[in-house]
Amino acid sequence: MISLCAFFVPFFVYLLSLSPTISFRDSGELITSSWTLGISHPPGYPLFNILGKLFMTIIPIGEIAFRMNLLSSIAASTTAILIFFIVKTxxxxxxxxFPIFSAFTLAFLPLFWEHSVISEKYILNCLFFSLIVFLLVKLEKYHSRFYLYLFSFFLGLSFTHHFQTIFIVPASIFLILTISLKSRKKIKIQSQKPKAILLRIPYSAIFNLLLIALLFILPIALWFYLPIRAYVNPPLNWGDPDTLDKFKDHILVKHYRSYFVGSIKQQVLNLVSHLNFFSTQFKITLIFSIIGWIFLFIKKRNVFFFFFIILATNISYSIRYNIPNIEDYYLPSFIIFASLSGYGLSFIPIRKFAFIFLVFPLFSLVSQYEKIEKSSYYYAYDLGENILRDLDKNPVIFESSDNLSSPILYQRFVLNKRTDCLQISLPFLQHPWYTALLQEIYPKKFSFSITKATKVLTLSDYLGGFIDHNIDSSIYIDSPNYITTHNVFPAGLFYKVAFLQKKDISYKIRGQDKAKDQDSQITLENYNIANSLLKIVD
Structure with a gap:
């Protein structure tokens, strides 16, 4: 019964702080992709799409985005209880x-909590990661093939979600080989017919290897979801992976290779910067994690090196990756440190009063609640609704950022609002697959692109060609800086390539007192800029 607290206490807190709808960045895109069974950004997240669609369909509670957010909370709470059982093992x-301490430490870690109340892919990855760690520490303790079979299956399944799974592979190989060598040393041949026994061993080993390989490969087949769905052109079809080359490019995240750095100097600078993530997230609890590392080395050296290799792999990969949200990539390491916080606490010689130390994760809960809770968070939803409200009939809109594209996608394809709108992503116009897909779906609007797109030198030229070919359409763009060939005028939150007609602008903006995060503050600033420009023009 006590173990259930590791699930239900965080789950209750997550429910209180759960976002009622979409958030900024990837949230709207991922929900839209899942709801329409489309293709998300690389590597595509087939498992996430299928699970999300199933969950949003069978759960009749709240808005569609709320259901997906609820799935994140369930996955996060399940991760917390798995941490409980890892430490207990x-x-x-x-x-x-001590397991409860570790579970609460992770559950109320600011970064983990933030992802637990919105729709993002990282929490499901945390669930798989903690499940795999749990199975391997069970394998290390009991040497049962059952755990090895489960490990193989869930490792393969995890790879169909996020490639952060690679962080655990070298450590898993080390631990399994260590367990195997340890088991062989214990084998004592007592039979009078050793040859008969030795003859049986290879066949048993071959069978086990084949079964392990099969259990790993079976879930990998989920990757075929990408070309199958791409073939039918879903509303969100990132990368259009309906050919072998485009399929490989998508799952191998070719689109993001430019974010990797080769400079050793930059990697060292990143390392110094990234190490601060641990103190920022754990604060004083980090002391217990360090104590846990020390005693794990003394007491359970195999598990120590298993955890250490995970940490080293995680760091060595992440310091080479330059993205704004790189801290999210350290969630697997945070899971290890959270597990070791309770383990380290168990060696402090004040066990009778150890329950007092629960104040640390609970302090994180109380101190971070107002900052993290999103129960009245409608900024992304309202932004998408307000943008679409300003547009004429059958408009074409060019947008250039995730914080614009995701809310608009959600409004159009999940809520079925403004289905007359053609939405085009400016950054994608540099990719041949995208212009080819637009040409295939909208041949009349993009008939110029076959001959001209290969010759244009600038994005402005491409936009100019599109406008000249679609002069009768209402065309909008989120910034005037992208186009120099035509005049644009402020028309609400976007600019319109047309004669400006005066509008009475009165936007719905809920929960302004909750605008504490950077994305919300930038959104409010954009509202003010839009209103100011309209007043200037009038």
Whole structure:
């Protein structure tokens, strides 16, 4: 019963702080992709799309985005209880307080909590990661093939979601080989017919290897979701992976290779910067994690090196990757540190009063609640609704950022609002697959692109060609800086390539007192700029 607290206490907090709808960045895109069974940004997240669609369909509660957010909360709470059982497994004695401490430490870690109340892919990855770690520490303790079979299956399944799974592969190989060598040393041949026994061993090993390989490969087949769905042109079809080359480019994230850095100097600078993530997230609890590392090395060296290799792999990969949200890539390491916080606490010689230390994760809960809770967070939803409200009939809109594209996608394809709108992503116009897909779906509007797109030197030229070919359409763009060939005028939150007609602008903006995060503040600033420009023109 105590173990259930590791699930239900975080889940209750997540429900109180759960976002009622979409958030900024990838949220709207991922929900739209899942709801329409489309193709998300690389590597495509087939498992996430299928699970999300199933969950949003069978759960009749709230808005569609809310259901997906609820799935994140369930996955996060399940991760917390898995941390409980990981710590319980590696502890020398049966104790519930220290596993609870670890579970709460992770559950109320600011970054983990933030992702637990919105729709993002990282929490499902945390669930798989903690499940795989749990199975391997069970394997290390009990040497049962059952855990090895489960490990193989869930490792393959995890790879159909996010490639952060690679962080655990080298460590898993190390631990499994260590367990195997340890088991072989214990084998004592007592039979009078050793040859008969030795003859049976290879066949048993071959069978096990084949079964392990099969269990790994079976879920990998989910990747065929991408070309199958791309073939029918879903509303969101990122990369259009309906050919072998485009399929490989998508799952191998060719689109993001430019974010990787080769400079050793930059990697060292990133390392110094990234190490600060641990102190920022864990604060004083980091001391218990360090104690846990020390005693794990003394007491359970195999598990120590298993955890250490995960950490080293995670860091060595992430310092080479330059993206704004790189801290998200350290969630697997945060899971390890959270697990070791309770383990380390168990060696502090004040066990009778150890429950007092629960104040640390609870302090994180209380101190971070107002900043993280999103129960009245409608900024992204309202932004998408307000943008579409300003547009004429059958408009074409060019947008250039995730914080614009995701809310608009959600409004159009999940809520079926402004289905007359043609939405075009400016950054994607540099990719041949995207212009070819637009040409295939909208042949009349893009008939110029076959001959001209290969010759244009600038984005402005491409936009100019599109406008000249679609002069009768209402065309909007989010910034005047992208186009120099035509005049644009402020028309609400976007600019219109047309004669400006005066509008009475009165936007719905809910929860302005909750505008504490950077995305919301930028959105409010954009509202003010739009209103100011309209007043100037009038």
């Amino acid at each position: 590696i502890l020398p004695k049966n104790n519930f307080l």
